[in-house]
Amino acid sequence: MVPQTPETESTRSINFLASAMPAEETLSELADLFHVLGDLTRIRILCALSISELRVSEIAELLSMSSSAISHQLRVLRQARLVRLTRKGRSSIYALDDDHVRTIFDQGFRHVRHSAPWGKDNSHA
Template structure:
């Protein structure tokens, strides 16, 4: 049963509005990529890792200590985040350091947090 408050009382279509919206719709490939990013961000552990990396660049050992997780569990989540291009890494000697991929990811994280806190 449909809640009456969520549907128009009378079905009517505004061709001009529909045409305007359709002309600005995202390409299917863009929709797919965005859905993947939201799926990746739908995990509490990955959000915690991103939050830690918003503070500073860290190696797996530092992240695992900060989040009280095993290094292998952190590495698995970092792999997912890296594949989604949300984090990047660099090697320094025997250690690999992770950071937020770019300013877009940081801004997205900040915007989402502001929405949670003030939304």
């Protein structure tokens, strides 16, 4: 039996690549993580929390946004395990979940710095 589509050089490479790719679920979780980080409001929240623990109302004031909007976004950050919450009286104190959230941040900063200003050359146009 001859296969209907002959195995070209390229096809062999593709098959090798496919086997070298991480599990789809891992990639999906990675995309989800970055997706959560890919919003200015959430970045601002995380940045603030990287300096100090804060209550919802404090974040709201700092960012000049409604407590409701902040609370919604904190929920997203919580579900992504990027922030952690401890109750204190009527307030909820939010903090970065752990230090490598900061590390991911730093890497991002480094990239932004490294490739800024935009338009350094035109090989990306």
